[in-house]
Amino acid sequence: MNPLLSQLQPYPFEKLKQLFNGVTPPAHLAPISLGIGEPKHDTPEFIKQAITANLSGLANYPSTLGSDALRGAIADWIARRYQLPRPNPATQILPVNGSREALFAFAQTVINTQATSSALIMCPNPFYQIYEGAAYLSGAQPYFVNADPARNYSPDYANVPADVWERVQLLFVCSPGNPTGAVLTLADWQQLFELSDRYGFVIAADECYSEIYFGEQAPLGALEAAHRLGRTSYARLLSFSSLSKRSNAPGMRSGFVAGDAELIKQFLLYRTYHGSAMSPVIQAASALAWQDEQHVIQNRALYKAKFNQITPLLQEVLDVQLPDAGFYLWAKVDKLAPISDTEYAKQLYAEYNVTVLPGSYLARDAHGINPGQQRIRMALVASVDECLEAANRIVAFTKKLAR
Structure with a gap:
């Protein structure tokens, strides 16, 4: 067996299952899970219809490069969304089976262990665990940069040593971030681009939460930032996006990467051998999804309504703020009483049948701290009524802790 597999840590939800082992929640309370970031809003009907209308595509082998129609629709969307010159669909766009598999596979394309035996993949902390797994299985090691609450949870890259x-x-x-919801500023991107120029590393920008936001201004994207700063070739930069959150279609496993044409060329070569082509059925439906913005506006309004109602309720008992974007609340749990994030999650489940994810499961001990400690992540993905019920139970539970 590949010895690198032994370096992988259990996924957060496996840790949560172990934490809850032997715990029986009250049967009179219906279970409510805020633990998993799986969209629960309805998938738009036109997407479902597009899938059934294109089932004849099952008879065809898909192209790894994807159809002209899909790549063109993605290029058009990028140009509209970020106010950019239209990317070249033939060289700067590549459809992928969701951003998760692409983020993982991209590391296998980029990392050169022959150049050094001590290659690093840098990740924010807390982070999406795919980054860590991609590092280990590419033969590199992860290096974590802690998110700083005083900097709107932006990692403090300025204090990373030159030898790192x-x-x-x-x-x-990851911007908007998982779990913090923080969005990088243009100054943040300028710093990263200058570091990339100096040290030659590649930037993979995970932007799957970009279309769920609460203010009037849409989150700044990586390609948008590069263009504003005169980096029109997107050198050493790829953006990763998906229909999962934008269109409530996680089961389609449909996304894209866009940016540096040379990186796209090499990633396409890797994926051709990897067997990662998207089904023609999904390609056809995806092209229509990227062309329609009305369902995205409606979806965003549903999230705004939930967050505007629930955040003030939780602020009574938790240290929590409305995030820049995304569908998570990243809350500190010791506002009223000292308690660990794991014990908070376990007791909440045991007494009120509400599931939240301990923040320490989403981070690693790095530079003397685990930045997820005493925090929980709540995914407000269910209906308004269900999320309100969960919030009221959390308020009652936390007040009880303080007595």
């Missing part, structure tokens, strides 16, 4: 940067081959950026 010299070993970094790939930087994973």
